[in-house]
Amino acid sequence: MLKQEINELLTQTGPATPMGALFRQYWIPALLAEELSEDDCPQVRVKILSERCIAFRDSDGRYGLIDEFCAHRGVSLWFGRNEQSGLRCAYHGWKYDVTGQCIEVPSEPENSNFCAKVRLTSYPLVKVGAILWTYMGDPEKRPALPEFEFVHVPPEQTYTSKRWQESNWLQAFEGGIDSSHVSFLHSGGLRNDPLFKGAKGNEYNLADLKPFFEVAEADGGLFVAARRDAEDGSYYWRITPWVMPSFTLVPPRGDHPIHGHFWVPIDDRNCWVYTFDYHPVRALTAEEVQAMKDGHGVHSRNIPGTYRPQENKDNDYLMDREAQKRDEAFSGIRGIAMQDGSLQESMGPIVDRTRERLVSADVGIIKARHKLRKAAIALRDEGMTPPGVDPAHHRVRSAAIVLPKDDSFIELSREAVAASPGVRQTSV
Amino acid sequence: MRPILLNSCAEATTAAETRFRIDVPITDGRAARIVALDEGAAVVVRRVAEQHWSGARFFTGVDRTPQLNDNRESTDVVLRATDGSQSRLDEQLAGADLVVMIATADDGAKAASAIGDACTLRGIMTAGLILGERREVGGAVSALRPHARVLMVTKDEQDVSEVLTALRA
Numbered sequence: 001m002l003k004q005e006i007n008e009l010l011t012q013t014g015p016a017t018p019m020g021a022l023f024r025q026y027w028i029p030a031l032l033a034e035e036l037s038e039d040d041c042p043q044v045r046v047k048i049l050s051e052r053c054i055a056f057r058d059s060d061g062r063y064g065l066i067d068e069f070c071a072h073r074g075v076s077l078w079f080g081r082n083e084q085s086g087l088r089c090a091y092h093g094w095k096y097d098v099t100g101q102c103i104e105v106p107s108e109p110e111n112s113n114f115c116a117k118v119r120l121t122s123y124p125l126v127k128v129g130a131i132l133w134t135y136m137g138d139p140e141k142r143p144a145l146p147e148f149e150f151v152h153v154p155p156e157q158t159y160t161s162k163r164w165q166e167s168n169w170l171q172a173f174e175g176g177i178d179s180s181h182v183s184f185l186h187s188g189g190l191r192n193d194p195l196f197k198g199a200k201g202n203e204y205n206l207a208d209l210k211p212f213f214e215v216a217e218a219d220g221g222l223f224v225a226a227r228r229d230a231e232d233g234s235y236y237w238r239i240t241p242w243v244m245p246s247f248t249l250v251p252p253r254g255d256h257p258i259h260g261h262f263w264v265p266i267d268d269r270n271c272w273v274y275t276f277d278y279h280p281v282r283a284l285t286a287e288e289v290q291a292m293k294d295g296h297g298v299h300s301r302n303i304p305g306t307y308r309p310q311e312n313k314d315n316d317y318l319m320d321r322e323a324q325k326r327d328e329a330f331s332g333i334r335g336i337a338m339q340d341g342s343l344q345e346s347m348g349p350i351v352d353r354t355r356e357r358l359v360s361a362d363v364g365i366i367k368a369r370h371k372l373r374k375a376a377i378a379l380r381d382e383g384m385t386p387p388g389v390d391p392a393h394h395r396v397r398s399a400a401i402v403l404p405k406d407d408s409f410i411e412l413s414r415e416a417v418a419a420s421p422g423v424r425q426t427s428v
Numbered sequence: 429m430r431p432i433l434l435n436s437c438a439e440a441t442t443a444a445e446t447r448f449r450i451d452v453p454i455t456d457g458r459a460a461r462i463v464a465l466d467e468g469a470a471v472v473v474r475r476v477a478e479q480h481w482s483g484a485r486f487f488t489g490v491d492r493t494p495q496l497n498d499n500r501e502s503t504d505v506v507l508r509a510t511d512g513s514q515s516r517l518d519e520q521l522a523g524a525d526l527v528v529m530i531a532t533a534d535d536g537a538k539a540a541s542a543i544g545d546a547c548t549l550r551g552i553m554t555a556g557l558i559l560g561e562r563r564e565v566g567g568a569v570s571a572l573r574p575h576a577r578v579l580m581v582t583k584d585e586q587d588v589s590e591v592l593t594a595l596r597a
Binding site: 001002166167210212213214215216217269313314316317342345346347348349350352355357358359360361362363366367369370374405406408410411 | 582
């Protein structure tokens with residue numbers, strides 16, 4: 001349960017909001033690199049943190065993320081022409097470069113310097129891995145680029161997709177640190193999904209529907225661990241790292257790739273879910289990549305040409321009651337991604353947390369909310385840099401590990417949860 | 429059968445439709461017992477107990493002296509409340525649905541064991557909050573782990589209030 005004012009603080013990420021300021025401390029995904037696949041390709045409208053921008057890649061391969069609307073008459077630059085190292089407004093031909101600087105106002109005299117005085121708001125847009133990242137905060141405080149392992153392994157070892165989720169970012173993100181729903185909502189996936197099935201760990205998962213939970217602080221956020229009984233006086237641990245503000249990793253299964261998410265607010269009622277799979281030491285197989293493209297694992301199958309899932313609220317998420325009866329899909333919805341997405345959207349665009357009834361198994365969510373709130377207030381009141389900004393905090397992994405019952409998961413798994421290039425993930 | 433009304437399909441998650449959600453209180457708060465397992469934890473529990481709660485009961489110590497034990501039950505654990513009064517664990521667990529154990533050190537292992545066993549017997553949820561730097565409270569973690577279904581290690585004392593508030597204690 002949260003007070004209304006705290007719920008509003010955590011869910012509102014527009015300009016001049018505390019949580020918006022917090023998000024603006026980080027490099028966050030703005031779009032996939034495939035959306036700007038070549039020089040002078042069509043520009044893309046990007047709404048992010050409740051700001052409407054336009055992203056483009058100019059003739060020289062430079063990326064730009066600038067105010068969507070022309071300074072002249074407020075026309076959307078989406079109708080403009082991406083040509084000759086700039087984006088030209090379709091209305092009167094004003095032209096902007098990737099920094100938002102106006103470089104041409106055709107109606108002005110040849111030797112006028114008027115355009116030098118016109119500059120649209122712009123944000124840096126940098127390709128790291130398959131993602132174009134932006135930083136929307138104070139340029140003076142711009143941190144070093146992201147060092148998450150999934151964007152630094154060789155391209156053949158990683159795959160990223162994204163999907164539109166019609167809900168606030170927080171309720172989507174909270175699903176990523178809520179380990180207790182997996183044995184129910186995703187039970188079908190543990191048995192059947194090509195990117196999940198076959199791991200020994202699944203047997204522990206399905207055999208024990210009442211795991212114990214431990215939450216421990218990490219430099220960049222939290223480790224949320226679920227433990228279940230394993231053989232010979234040992235526990236099976238699944239360790240989920242969260243790096244602030246909204247990066248989470250799913251503990252691996254067998255030799256399957258590691259999955260993870262980055263939730264990015266579009267506005268307060270919509271978010272992008274960036275979803276990735278990567279393997280630290282081997283290329284993804286063609287079958288694995290095809291499975292991801294087909295919406296298996298934690299990916300969604302999207303309507304061709306869009307990032308909207310085929311299972312969406314307009315079609316009741318293609319509810320399949322027969323599959324539900326056959327226990328193939330616990331909720332009747334196909335695919336792990338939209339099993340989560342459908343339920344989180346059903347809460348409403350911004351869930352009313354004054355009415356929820358949390359239980360102690362939700363302690364990871366409770367702690368994460370507290371950390372976010374504290375960080376947002378410390379930033380607002382004291383200018384304190386929040387956890388997760390330092391790229392060193394990005395170098396974490398999820399892990400699945402069997403440990404003796406008396407041992408501390410966090411101490412014994414220290415190496416397992418550190419991202420080490422060329423080292424295989426710890427998985428069961 | 430295909431839905432024909434807006435409110436009979438998934439589109440009913442709009443903000444406008446949210447207004448039609450039934451707005452009747454669902455349950456009372458949890459019947460929570462909060463027990464400090466050591467002196468450091470007792471200081472925190474005293475502070476937290478001064479806030480407004482919906483029925484949570486706070487205890488600053490656990491004694492194994494059987495001074496109130498009249499052998500009606502096998503337990504000989506006695507809880508000390510914030511006002512100094514004492515009561516038996518089994519009396520306090522009657523009607524409880526959650527016990528939160530607070531620790532800052534590992535000297536509450538026996539108390540945690542007794543409380544954990546009693547809760548298991550009665551189907552009462554247990555949680556453990558361990559206050560301190562992770563590397564310094566390993567003993568407390570090991571002591572509580574077998575007896576707390578949920579365990580959080582935190583250096584932030586505010587987490588005690590946060591968790592209890594979130595659980596409507």
